Amino acid sequence: MNTTEERLVDALRSVGDTVSPEDVPPPRFTERRRAGARRPVLIAAAAAAAVIAGGAVAGGVLPSGHKDRRPVAASTGVRVALFLCTRQNRNDNCAGRDVTERQKADLNASLDTDRRVRDVVYVTKERHWEQFRARFKNTRPPALPTTSPESIPPMFIATVGRADVKAFMQFYLGRPGVDTVVIEGR
Template identity: 55%
Template sequence: MNATEERLADALRTVGETIGPEDVPPPRFTGRRRAAFRRPMLLTAAVAASAAIVAGGAVAGGALSSGHENGHKTGALTVPAGEVQVEVNLCTRTSSNASCEGKEMTGAQRAELQRALKADRRVREAVYMTKKQRFERFKARMESSGAPTPSSGLPRDIPEAFIVTVARADAKSVMQSYLGRPGVDTVIVVGR
């Protein structure tokens, strides 16, 4: 295994340790079957893994010091001490989550999710990121970690998302609140 594969395996193991069976909503099966893995899904997994690597490095060693003595930085967003980021990834046509039904999140679903996040008292900040913004953030993370930037990935392969900042103690309940909502593919706690 090369260094990139080892980092990816460690990041996936870390993400796997942050969520348990009780955190995942029951599956919603549709009548049709789809291919379990597609190339964009692998790129989405790489984005999540790189987020875990960057956040883990920031928390463990201050590798991404933001200049704030008690905070850490994940990508372009600074997270104060005692808080974490929750990535609410939106459905795409290539999402393997059955609840997405192979469709992009609608504008109405996005607006409803944004209203819910704004009204949620546990949420300190919710930043909407387009596919292109997330792809640029992903490339910056890969470059800062010394890993090669994928040449085949395109912004369309990465889902839009709301990057939500919450208190560390609220991360699990926020994740559970937004998993399974219409138009939401996955919810990942970064830097837990």
């Protein structure tokens, strides 16, 4: 296994250790997808998970305004990414529309007042795309030709206490403008 695969395996183990099946809501889609349409989405999802596992909060991310909170050591907190909606998302929550500025502002305000959140940053769509391109430029087969900048979502990355992860995920999953919520690997 290469480093990316190892990180993905670690991320999946982390999710398995933290979230049980009854904590995950049922899928919100009702229509069947075309077989050809899934490949770019799967590549983008895998790439996004790898970017998070590799440390998506490298330079170029914007703090969301949490002035009174200090970054938390990895041993005392879990980093959770809230991937926001793009037009490519087909779940009912996104309905094929990009997250609105109002939805981003509402999420930012909610994260800012959420006592479970110890630290949070906002990663723009453009910065997330730059990180994706840098990380996967040499992959075989190349991921870039099948992935477009429009399919890479903006995101919030929040650090929450280990005991609060399940409640945090349940609260934000399904909120307007949120496509999915993912726990970063340990």
